Amino acid sequence: MAGSGTAHLRNGDEVLRVENLTVRFRAGRNRTVHAVSEVSFDVARGETLGIVGESGCGKSSAARAIMQMPPPTSGSVRLNGQELTGLRGEALRQTRRQLQMIFQDPISSLNPRRRVRDIVAEGPRVWGAENGAERIDEALEAVGLDPATAAGRRPHEFSGGQCQRVSIARALVLEPQVIICDEPVSALDVSVQAQILNLLEDLKARYRLTLVFIAHDLAVIKNISDRVLVMYLGKTCELAPAEALVERPAHPYTRALLSAVPRGPLRLTAAEEERMGGEPPSPIAPPSGCRFRTRCPRADARCATEEPLMRPIAPDHWVACHHPARDPSAFEAP
Numbered sequence: 504m505a506g507s508g509t510a511h512l513r514n515g516d517e518v519l520r521v522e523n524l525t526v527r528f529r530a531g532r533n534r535t536v537h538a539v540s541e542v543s544f545d546v547a548r549g550e551t552l553g554i555v556g557e558s559g560c561g562k563s564s565a566a567r568a569i570m571q572m573p574p575p576t577s578g579s580v581r582l583n584g585q586e587l588t589g590l591r592g593e594a595l596r597q598t599r600r601q602l603q604m605i606f607q608d609p610i611s612s613l614n615p616r617r618r619v620r621d622i623v624a625e626g627p628r629v630w631g632a633e634n635g636a637e638r639i640d641e642a643l644e645a646v647g648l649d650p651a652t653a654a655g656r657r658p659h660e661f662s663g664g665q666c667q668r669v670s671i672a673r674a675l676v677l678e679p680q681v682i683i684c685d686e687p688v689s690a691l692d693v694s695v696q697a698q699i700l701n702l703l704e705d706l707k708a709r710y711r712l713t714l715v716f717i718a719h720d721l722a723v724i725k726n727i728s729d730r731v732l733v734m735y736l737g738k739t740c741e742l743a744p745a746e747a748l749v750e751r752p753a754h755p756y757t758r759a760l761l762s763a764v765p766r767g768p769l770r771l772t773a774a775e776e777e778r779m780g781g782e783p784p785s786p787i788a789p790p791s792g793c794r795f796r797t798r799c800p801r802a803d804a805r806c807a808t809e810e811p812l813m814r815p816i817a818p819d820h821w822v823a824c825h826h827p828a829r830d831p832s833a834f835e836a837p
């Protein structure tokens with residue numbers, strides 16, 4: 504099956520470059536889950552790339568495949584030009600230090616039996632880093648926790664937001680280049696969400712971090728991301744600077760996601776709503792051609808037979824759709 508293409512990849516000094524990432528799972532006899540299918544993107548140093556899509560579209564599978572936990576079924580993941588997919592053992596471990604992940608559920612992602620100091624110290628100990636104690640204090644302070652009172656406690660003594668701060672300190676202490684944040688605020692109260700998002704933005708600027716920020720909610724993604732990649736049923740639909748994506752969504756699926764943003768700029772027509780409601784098809788038997796066609800108000804016969812490739816409709820704005828919302832002829836492709 505043809506992928507969504509790689510024409511949208513830039514050729515610069517990207518820190519992370521993911522090409523044709525594919526993750527498939529066996530699901531019983533002769534059944535395969537097509538969780539991620541030939542997804543490509545790059546992330547420049549200091550950039551935040553948001554990845555958005557509804558539950559089950561393959562965001563976490565893609566994140567774990569980038570981390571090589573486990574490696575993807577196929578495709579390439581390069582960190583500073585180094586291919587990660589073939590690395591094993593010590594070589595992979597050394598490289599992983601540069602690439603850290605923060606998970607959705609902060610409480611269950613922390614070992615309940617260990618004290619915060621030991622949780623944050625685990626990485627530096629494994630990697631043989633020097634100045635362990637100083638680094639841990641610095642990391643805890645950076646995430647807004649007082650080392651004197653926090654370091655000796657265990658995760659259950661903290662709120663969800665504080666546990667997420669500990670997770671962030673655990674990642675930060677290794678001085679990674681890239682942090683993959685997989686739904687880092689979805690399990691938190693709305694009031695705490697904003698605090699964690701602000702913290703991530705501060706840390707990004709202070710330590711010149713590169714972030715991949717995954718969420719199902721475009722309202723969260725649009726404020727924190729420089730560019731946003733939209734995924735549907737394991738495929739890439741659209742990639743654009745956050746502002747352009749919100750103001751000029753081209754893919755019908757992006758329009759659907761935007762219409763769900765409270766007080767957002769876009770409401771679907773009744774016809775769109777009727778067609779796009781309901782559940783996505785199973786990733787065990789994804790539709791032919793464009794995967795969104797079974798819910799798409801614009802779909803025609805071509806969409807069933809020909810998979811749309813990513814193509815530019817404005818500078819830095821790419822869409823994989825045969826019938827994008829804006830008239831592509833108004834823009835001259837580079």
Ligand SMILES: Nc1ncnc2c1ncn2[C@@H]1O[C@H](COP(=O)(O)OP(=O)(O)OP(=O)(O)O)[C@@H](O)[C@H]1O
Binds near residue numbers: 556563
């Ligand atoms: N280990 C596994 N074995 C079989 N199927 C899996 C496995 N992990 C994920 N899947 C399936 O792969 C698809 C993508 O799942 P994934 O968790 O990556 O999506 P997601 O967008 O991150 O969703 P969520 O936000 O709900 O976690 C889903 O259909 C899921 O059921």
